Amino acid sequence: MNVFLMYLGAFIVGGVLCSAGQILIDRTRLTPAKILVLFVTVGVILTLLGVYQNIVKVGGAGATVPLTGFGYTLAKGTFSDVDKYGLLGAFTGGIKAAAAGITAAIFFGYLISVAFSPKAKR
Amino acid sequence: MANKRIGKQTVQLENPPSILSAASIVGPKEGEGPLRMYFDMIIDDELWGEKSWEKAESKLMRETIDKLLSKSGISNQSVNYILAGDLLNQISASTFALRDTGISFLGVYGACSTMTESMSLGSFLVDGKFADNVICITSSHFCSAEKQFRYPLELGSQRPPTAQWTVTGSGGVLLSSQGSGPYITHVTTGKIVDMGIKDANNMGAAMAPAAADTLVTHFKDTGIYPDSYDLILTGDLGTLGMEITNELMKQQGYDISDRYNDCGAMIYDVKRQDAHCGGSGCGCSATVFGGFVYQELLKGNLNNVLFIATGALLSPSSSQQGESIPGIAHAVAIHRNLS
Amino acid sequence: MQKMYTKQEYLKYVEEKSPKSKVLRNVTRAFVIGGLICIVGQFISNLIISKGVKPEDAAGLTSLIMIFFGAFFTGLNVYDELGRFAGAGSIVPITGFANSIVSPAMEYKREGFVVGVGARMFIIAGPVIVYGISASVFAGILYFLLK
Known part of the structure; x- marks a missing residue:
């Protein structure tokens, strides 16, 4: 695929997903925590419906970097483990696929919060 | 008979207390605002040399009390009560600010109405001849309030247009049976x-x-x-x-x-x-x-x-x-x- | 004219009177910043694939790097400034997830490294993991039954 189109796809798909989040914030006063939960869950559902796979094809990182992509990773991993191990896979696949992300978030999160301190805002 | 009451919710003070002195210390953002020349002191760092926002808030109150006393010329021993409160859980900014003062302390909580709540009660004490000198004081701190009521400071979120900004600062008055007003x-x-x-x-x-x-x-x-x-x-x-x-x-x-x-x-x-x-x-x-x-x-x-x-x-x-x-x-x- | 609002009338009056969020402005900012963060992700992914990482491993490595950036810029006290400007544009990407982990952990450091940093790390991100994993288990079971 043309490199320019690849970046354009990432920009537009990522931008649209973030805009959807912004509309929810401004119109419904949902808190950031609820937005994040909603996006992950929607990502899982869209992957189950076979829709998100197509969004990833168009958007690349534009679809995998937003939190819906985290849901996509979880669901995709679950399905591939269900294919391999049957029902047990529903319990093993998600975390396995998301292991890098979750572990990185905890590990870097710990290091950074030990090393840095919050600053007052004005 | 409660003969000082007028109407449903009002008390007319028979021996109106005089506000002997008033003091205020604020944070940097308030110090850039339109009222900057009225504050006794503007701190240039929200931590003010302390280890936490909560400690900094207590220090704001402690230093404001010092200013109240030095301005009025009243000694620590002559103050009969301090009425104080703040927004933190268990009004801890006040209690930790006051633990070394050695003055009788009554904690009050009325959220952001605490200032007039403490002034009301202080006036009753003076008017009723239960006290000669009473300090009424409150504080708040943007960072400690955000932490307790909203989000961590470093969380990347937007405030809606109706939101307000918690003032970093402490202000108080010293009420007295003596004095020439206000x-x-x-x-x-x-x-x-x-x-x-x-x-x-x-x-x-x-x-x-x-x-x-x-x-x-x-x-x-x-x-x-x-x-x-x-x-x-x-x-x-x-x-x-x-x-x-x-x-x-x-x-x-x-x-x-x-x-x-x-x-x-x-x-x-x-x-x-x-x-x-x-x-x-x-x-x-x-x-x-x-x-x-x-x-x-x-x-x-x-x-x-x-x-x-x-x-x-x-x-x-x-x-x-x-x-x-x-x-x-x-x-x-x-x-x-x-x- | 002693007209007083009922609760319903008052809520309606306040709703009308309150300044509104500038939705168009906010959405534009969210679109641009969110899109740019995804472009960075795409760039990292392309870069590591060109260095010989298998495409199926690139996704995990990309999120790992993006998470590091999100955490690092939170530590440098700049991610919240970005968030103030971009709103969902910096909340929705995975960097925002990292921000939601690091910011409470930093804030509660003074309460200690176990009950402060360790426990508070998840006040916002915890629910994301809870709902993400639970949803994926449900989806896995459905997938198993329908397969």
Whole structure:
């Protein structure tokens, strides 16, 4: 695929997903925590419906970097483990696929919060 | 017989206490605002050399008390009571600020109405001859309040346009049976008013009905007309809450708009300082009164002031459980001279 | 004219009176910043694939790097400034997830490294993991039954 189109796809798909989040914030006063939960869950559902796979094809990182992509990773991993191990896979696949992300978030999160301190805002 | 009561919620003080001194210390953002020249001190760093926001808030209060004492020339031993409160859980900013003072302490909590709540109670103590000198003081700190009521400081979130900015600062007054004014002459104690606002980012709208209720009650109880005050000053309703209060007062037949202002709307240059609807927090009304109002009273630019701090009595749990926000407002009438 | 608002009338009045969020402005900012963050992700992914990482491993490595950036810029006290400007544009990307982990952990450091940093790390991100994993288990079971 043309490199320019690849970046354009990432920009537009990522931008649209973030805009959807912004509309929810401004119109419904949902808190950031609820937005994040909603996006992950929607990502899982869209992957189950076979829709998100197509969004990833168009958007690349534009679809995998937003939190819906985290849901996509979880669901995709679950399905591939269900294919391999049957029902047990529903319990093993998600975390396995998301292991890098979750572990990185905890590990870097710990290091950074030990090393840095919050600053007052004005 | 309670012979000092007039009307439903008002007390007319027989021996009006004199405000012997007032003091205020604020943070850097407040120090860049339009009232900067009225504050006794502007700290240039929100931690002020302490290890936590909570400790810094206690230090604000401790230093403000020192200023109150040194300005009035009253010694530690001559102060009979300190009435203090703040926004932190278990009013810990106050208790930790006061633990070394050796002065009888009564903790009060009225959210952001704490300043006039403590001034009301302090006036009763002096008027009733239970005390000669009473310190009434409150504080708030943007960072400790954000941490407790909202989000971590470094979380990348937006504030809605109705949000207010918690004032970093502490303000207080020293009330005395001696002295030559300004005097506290009337106290109107508010009742809880809840009009069903649930949005914790719209405190002004939650508190405005309480402010209007206390104002109307004050005028009815005392028979004083709004135009005998040259300033009617609410605590921290912000720009939106102020508009609403004006409107609610007009509905009940009182037009106060030409002499009405709000500490939350005054303390920041709202547009330039990105403060959305203005300031809030116990420290907001306390520093504006301890700075601006008191100095203007001494200068004679203000003679009769009705001061109504307003509070939103919510907790993080109550708003998570979807409860509406009860509001409260307490008024004290202050006169430069006794007529 | 002693007209007083009922609760319903008052809520309606306040709703009308309150300044509104500038939705168009906010959405534009969210679109641009969110899109740019995804472009960075795409760039990292392309870069590591060109260095010989297998495409199926690139996704995990990309999120790992993006998470590091999100955490690092939170530590430098700049991610919240970005968030103030971009709103959902910096909340929705995985960097925002990292921000939601690091910011409470930093804030509660003074309460200690176990009950402060360790426990508070998840006050916002915890629910994301809870709902993400639970949803994926449900989806896995459905997938198993329908297969």
